[in-house]
Amino acid sequence: MEADEITALRKRLGLTMGQLGEKLGVPQATVIQWEHAERFPTKAHVAKLKALASDEGGSAAKRAQADAAASIYAPFLAEDDLWVLLRKLLFHPELRKRALDLAASFPDPAGR
Numbered sequence: 001m002e003a004d005e006i007t008a009l010r011k012r013l014g015l016t017m018g019q020l021g022e023k024l025g026v027p028q029a030t031v032i033q034w035e036h037a038e039r040f041p042t043k044a045h046v047a048k049l050k051a052l053a054s055d056e057g058g059s060a061a062k063r064a065q066a067d068a069a070a071s072i073y074a075p076f077l078a079e080d081d082l083w084v085l086l087r088k089l090l091f092h093p094e095l096r097k098r099a100l101d102l103a104a105s106f107p108d109p110a111g112r
Contacts, residue, residue: 001046003037009053010035024048 010020010031017035018028024045033039041049076082089096 001041001049003035006031006041006049007035009049013052023052 010017013020015023016028017031021028021031024031026045030039034041089099
């Protein structure tokens with residue numbers, strides 16, 4: 001597997017060099033060397049990289065689902081009032097308890 005293929009795969013997976021290294025059991029420095037063609041992965045590491053690439057379809061579907069959810073929630077997350085409410089919920093236990101009691105009577109939009 002060539003350096004540019006490793007870089008492209010890592011970026012498609014949305015991983016940092018360190019995260020890819022963790023998945024493959026190598027230090028970040030090794031991934032850097034692979035991506036700069038200073039070293040080349042062993043056959044075992046190439047097999048792991050190919051396995052990550054073949055699993056990419058499932059990950060892509062999950063990312064698409066997360067992106068769709070993010071586009072739904074983004075307008076709400078931009079509201080200052082939401083963040084004021086969140087801060088109050090975090091720092092006032094009685095308010096949090098009341099809010100949870102009230103929320104129990106509403107359906108979860110995530111279906112959980």
